[in-house]
Amino acid sequence: MPALPPSSVTIIGFGAFGALMANHLGALAPLSVYDSDPAARDRAKALGLRVLDDPAKITASVVVLAVPVQTLPACLAQIAPHLGRGQMVVDVCSIKEEPARLMREMLSPEVELLASHPMFGPASAQGGIAGQQIVLCPLRGTGWPRVAAALRRALGLKVIVTTPEDHDRQAALSQGLIHLLAQILPPAAKAPKIRTKSYELLSQALAMVSHDAPEVVEAITRRNPHMAGLRAHLLKALE
Amino acid sequence: MPALPPSSVTIIGFGAFGALMANHLGALAPLSVYDSDPAARDRAKALGLRVLDDPAKITASVVVLAVPVQTLPACLAQIAPHLGRGQMVVDVCSIKEEPARLMREMLSPEVELLASHPMFGPASAQGGIAGQQIVLCPLRGTGWPRVAAALRRALGLKVIVTTPEDHDRQAALSQGLIHLLAQILPPAAKAPKIRTKSYELLSQALAMVSHDAPEVVEAITRRNPHMAGLRAHLLKALE
Numbered sequence: 001m002p003a004l005p006p007s008s009v010t011i012i013g014f015g016a017f018g019a020l021m022a023n024h025l026g027a028l029a030p031l032s033v034y035d036s037d038p039a040a041r042d043r044a045k046a047l048g049l050r051v052l053d054d055p056a057k058i059t060a061s062v063v064v065l066a067v068p069v070q071t072l073p074a075c076l077a078q079i080a081p082h083l084g085r086g087q088m089v090v091d092v093c094s095i096k097e098e099p100a101r102l103m104r105e106m107l108s109p110e111v112e113l114l115a116s117h118p119m120f121g122p123a124s125a126q127g128g129i130a131g132q133q134i135v136l137c138p139l140r141g142t143g144w145p146r147v148a149a150a151l152r153r154a155l156g157l158k159v160i161v162t163t164p165e166d167h168d169r170q171a172a173l174s175q176g177l178i179h180l181l182a183q184i185l186p187p188a189a190k191a192p193k194i195r196t197k198s199y200e201l202l203s204q205a206l207a208m209v210s211h212d213a214p215e216v217v218e219a220i221t222r223r224n225p226h227m228a229g230l231r232a233h234l235l236k237a238l239e
Numbered sequence: 240m241p242a243l244p245p246s247s248v249t250i251i252g253f254g255a256f257g258a259l260m261a262n263h264l265g266a267l268a269p270l271s272v273y274d275s276d277p278a279a280r281d282r283a284k285a286l287g288l289r290v291l292d293d294p295a296k297i298t299a300s301v302v303v304l305a306v307p308v309q310t311l312p313a314c315l316a317q318i319a320p321h322l323g324r325g326q327m328v329v330d331v332c333s334i335k336e337e338p339a340r341l342m343r344e345m346l347s348p349e350v351e352l353l354a355s356h357p358m359f360g361p362a363s364a365q366g367g368i369a370g371q372q373i374v375l376c377p378l379r380g381t382g383w384p385r386v387a388a389a390l391r392r393a394l395g396l397k398v399i400v401t402t403p404e405d406h407d408r409q410a411a412l413s414q415g416l417i418h419l420l421a422q423i424l425p426p427a428a429k430a431p432k433i434r435t436k437s438y439e440l441l442s443q444a445l446a447m448v449s450h451d452a453p454e455v456v457e458a459i460t461r462r463n464p465h466m467a468g469l470r471a472h473l474l475k476a477l478e
Contacts, residue, residue: 119433120435160433174431174435178437196363196447197359198414198448202417235477
């Protein structure tokens with residue numbers, strides 16, 4: 001069972017979000033990084049991080065999966081043979097029902113499972129992450145409250161504990177909606193010369209999601225099962 | 240032709256926006272207020288303002304119509320017989336094509352006409368109006384640049400000069416859109432527990448328009464002729 005703070009952390013996937021987490025989790029525990037892409041491993045090495053070159057070397061007590069939900073099955077298949085008792089796997093995908101199902105199906109029953117969604121990203125974390133939210137969905141095992149406590153105390157995050165289904169239902173509104181708006185607004189909506197304060201706020205919100213990776217946008221707007229209901233509601237209300 | 244600053248101003252209509260303007264225009268010129276509703280006149284008197292009790296007494300060089308577009312025809316019919324050469328009428332409705340047409344049709348050709356839209360209201364003006372936008376659509380006469388200069392220099396407003404058609408086309412996006420969203424979002428969208436920064440910004444934008452008077456909302460979302468195109472675009476994009 002993971003200690004408080006976790007005795008060691010490995011981040012799998014060194015994309016924009018993996019790099020952001022490496023910045024913050026390094027203060028909590030001895031940290032290492034693994035990415036199946038040698039170029040990503042080189043980027044992590046260049047930052048002075050400890051980099052594993054083989055998934056067989058993942059022995060950390062907490063393994064954080066910072067990979068897009070689209071490649072999660074391949075990632076899980078690669079690391080599953082090397083994980084066992086005493087380890088906890090935490091994903092950070094923007095949706096929770098699909099990753100929760102995949103982790104339950106593909107990882108050994110001896111591995112503890114915690115689905116998570118940090119409600120911030122490289123853009124919104126520029127002023128720091130203290131005070132921001134992270135959603136935790138405990139799936140398997142009893143170690144998660146210690147991780148929750150470390151996130152709360154050492155990183156200052158607001159921890160919300162709920163189910164994957166409740167997360168996805170709420171995230172359709174709090175996250176899916178703004179991405180949906182970014183997709184459906186006419187291009188001219190991005191730069192009218194006449195502005196209001198409310199429009200400035202809406203523009204800032206749209207700008208915040210405009211640099212999200214395409215696979216993140218796809219997960220949020222297409223793979224969240226509750227987005228279909230939101231789309232249907234908007235269509236009906238517009239008609 | 241109005242002097243700079245205008246030699247005198249009468250505000251017709253003492254609702255929320257009329258009261259806001261009385262606060263600011265009193266610094267520019269001798270100010271009086273008229274409202275066909277005696278209760279509104281009493282509210283203005285209680286604030287120490289000079290109040291006219293008869294539209295026949297409107298002799299100011301600049302007459303500002305702070306009435307909803309829905310009652311603009313009745314207002315114009317009431318004041319038209321008393322206005323003539325040397326006076327300028329300025330409306331402040333949230334849309335511009337309909338008020339421009341009504342003022343042109345219902346007021347004497349000797350009266351100068353300036354359609355305007357201050358891009359702020361009681362909510363967004365709480366921190367002051369300096370730096371905010373006002374749109375001016377000159378309709379008739381040559382005195383409007385002096386009014387524009389006074390708004391710029393004495394109140395610090397950013398003046399945008401354009402046509403009623405261009406205003407309404409842009410306002411459909413910069414103002415109509417957020418009101419449309421407020422109408423079509425599911426009620427649950429107003430309070431998910433899980434939040435993102437972009438959602439906080441969207442919520443603030445929605446809150447800003449949530450206290451607008453029903454007639455203002457109706458004007459912005461239904462009487463702006465360009466809203467139909469925006470609705471059609473959103474419908475198509477959602478499908």
